[in-house]
Structure formats: C-alpha cells, structure tokens
Amino acid sequence: MxxxxxxxxxxxxxxxxxxxxxxxxxxxxxxxxxxxxxxxxxxxxxxxxxxxxxxxxxxxxxxxxxxxxxxxxxxxxxxxxxxxxxxxxxxxxxxxxxxxxxxxxxxxxxxxxxxxxxxxxxERKNIRERQAEGIRLAKQRGVYKGKPVLYSPHSPNPRYRHAYKETVRMLRSGATAAQVRRELGISMNTIYRIKSELTAKGKLPQKKPTENDDLGGVK
Known part of the structure; x- marks a missing residue:
C-alpha cells in the first residue's frame, strides 16, 4: 500500500x-x-x-x-x-x-x-546563519523592522484582520487562549501576543494565570 x-x-x-x-x-x-x-x-x-x-x-x-x-x-x-x-x-x-x-x-x-x-x-544551518547575518547588518543600518505581523487590525489580508478582531472580541469576553484557538484555529503564540498587547494598552484586565487557562476552562 x-x-x-x-x-x-x-x-x-x-x-x-x-x-x-x-x-x-x-x-x-x-x-x-x-x-x-x-x-x-x-x-x-x-x-x-x-x-x-x-x-x-x-x-x-x-x-x-x-x-x-x-x-x-x-x-x-x-x-x-x-x-x-x-x-x-x-x-x-x-x-x-x-x-x-x-x-x-x-x-x-x-x-x-x-x-x-x-x-x-x-542547508538549514546555512539559511539560519544568513538570516542572522542579514538581521545583524540591518540593525546596524537602522532598517530592521522584524518579522511582519500577520494578525493585526491593519493586516492587508482580510482573513487575518477578521481573525484578529475575533480574537480580541473573545479575549475581552473572557475566553481563554485555548478556547480562542479551538474556535479560530490560530496558534497559541499569536493569541498570547495579542493578549499581551491588549493588556499592555489597558484594554484587557490583567489576570493571574490559572491551571484552567490552558485547559480551555475545563476543570
């Protein structure tokens, strides 16, 4: 087979x-x-x-x-x-x-x-070394902008913009990162990044993480 x-x-x-x-x-x-x-x-x-x-x-x-x-x-x-x-x-x-x-x-x-x-x-090692060297030179010239953010309110891709807005809405309504991931199918790193940005801007109340946060609220 x-x-x-x-x-x-x-x-x-x-x-x-x-x-x-x-x-x-x-x-x-x-x-x-x-x-x-x-x-x-x-x-x-x-x-x-x-x-x-x-x-x-x-x-x-x-x-x-x-x-x-x-x-x-x-x-x-x-x-x-x-x-x-x-x-x-x-x-x-x-x-x-x-x-x-x-x-x-x-x-x-x-x-x-x-x-x-x-x-x-x-080849993968060479690619990583070339990327690191390129970033170092770009930083020296002051032109390094980092990796483009896909999920943001200004993303040129409408699907990513929609997913960002839905993530913000769910987090503000009290959803956990795990619940957002199950609903929208985006990575946990992206969700945590958006959550941190909202918290830093005072748009999301700071909350001490609990064991349930990683379990989607299931006890």
Missing amino acids: KIGYARVSSTEQNLARQIDALQKAGVEKIFQEKVSGASISARPQLQAMLSFIREKDTVYVLSLDRLGRNSKDLSNIIQQISDSGATFQSLDLPDFAAVQDENLRNMLTSILLTVFKYQAEA
Whole structure:
C-alpha cells in the first residue's frame, strides 16, 4: 500500500500542495497534520502513520524536511519505517523502484538518504546563519523592522484582520487562549501576543494565570 505523510508547521499554512503531489504519486492513504517538526512524539499523525504501516508498504513524503528537521530525527523515523518492513520514498529524490535486486535497491536508497539528510541539515544551518547575518547588518543600518505581523487590525489580508478582531472580541469576553484557538484555529503564540498587547494598552484586565487557562476552562 502507498501511504503518504504531509505536514506543515502551523495552522496558518496550507497542506494542499503536498496532498496534491502525494495523490499524483498514487498514494492511497494520507496522514496529515499542522504541527511543528521539533518533536517526533508531539506529532500524533506521524505516530499514527508509523503504527499503521505494514510489511511491503511504501511511505511517501513530498520532501525530507516534511518528515523531520534534523538528521537524527530523520534517521529515527526512517529506521522505524524500515523495522516495520516498509520502504520510504521522498518525492524530491530519485526512485530506485526499477532496480530488481532488493538488497541493492535498499543499499542505494540508504546511501542516497544519508547524503541528502546531512545536505538538508547543512542547508538549514546555512539559511539560519544568513538570516542572522542579514538581521545583524540591518540593525546596524537602522532598517530592521522584524518579522511582519500577520494578525493585526491593519493586516492587508482580510482573513487575518477578521481573525484578529475575533480574537480580541473573545479575549475581552473572557475566553481563554485555548478556547480562542479551538474556535479560530490560530496558534497559541499569536493569541498570547495579542493578549499581551491588549493588556499592555489597558484594554484587557490583567489576570493571574490559572491551571484552567490552558485547559480551555475545563476543570
């Protein structure tokens, strides 16, 4: 069976491109989630996929970074796939399915994955270093403005403006951050940022956090 796994890092991102590519590859069942790749254990659909796969299955992803963020995580996940008797295929890498000898095919796949795992991790490291250097130079020139705020009353995107206004309305009515997230589907960091801004401006009464705040008010 061809099984797909699709992931984006936040609720604001879209899975459509990954799902479309997986379906074109003939994938029959897709596990999908919107969650950071920082922790393997905190990705329920990844765990569900690893529990679901069986011998002779093939697991497909659009690219390696959808599966894991570093070579250690990637090696761990791919090893679990292999231990299940399944094989792994990233759509951005060559496919050795045409190689008849199974041992040779597995060896070639293993070598290729090893090379690309470390290449992907090195590229992410270089990107972070270039971003940090760019920010440092921009600060020196006095032109650094930071990351654009998506959810604000002046956002050019009407959907983000509406979500911001709804967040403000719910927080002022006494809703917890967890309740706002369930209702609007935006990240907790965004909600806490808006909540802090409102509190600082005196538009939201300061409240000592309680255990129930993270539980959506459920005792």
